[in-house]
Amino acid sequence: QSVLTQPPSVSGAPGQRVTIACTGTSSNIGANYDVNWYQQLPGTAPKLLIYSNSNRPSGVPDRFSGSKSGTSASLAITGLQADDEADYYCQSYDSSLSGVIFGGGTKLTVL
């Protein structure tokens, strides 16, 4: 069982907007540790999508955005495209575990 909680799946039609929630606790997200998001296409390594809650690395389209509030964070994807179909993971740090933690991953299906 993952420390951060994500919905197992979300879906949306091309062009639509979807959001993926990531819920933590007072020892990780709620303790003001940053949240990072990764996209993992089938059979490939994770790719950093959002870092420090809401920042996009160079090359990541602005269709992807992140936010954080309290003990939760959220990834939003607008203008859904077929090649956005992937698994998405949130990641933070936990002070009780003294280590990096992940959510269980969310599979995005573009209908």
Added chain:
Amino acid sequence: QVTLKESGPALVKPTQTLTLTCTFSGFSLSTSGMRVSWFRQPPGKALEWLARIDWDDDKFYSISLKTRLTISKDTSKNQVVLTITNMDPVDTATYYCARMGLYYQHDSWGQGTLVTVSS
């Protein structure tokens, strides 16, 4: 350009020790602030952080696996090595190494190496 690549055996037997090597380029682990982490992902399951080593040789381990893990670096070879003792079939996974930044983000990843534990 930052690149990382994992190497190691594809198959190990139960109770054996696994040794994985991460060979990287485009940065130096002797530079202040540089860090490299190891992760794994069982087939169809989520990512799991295993260990991290910093430029100053500080080492950090997953609490659940701490007794079985050892991480080390060879700065001259641009390599980070992870050993896992007493391998079990549940340790079957793709193992990744990645560079870690200031916000605990991992901005560059290796392609991963699949390790199967079976007799």
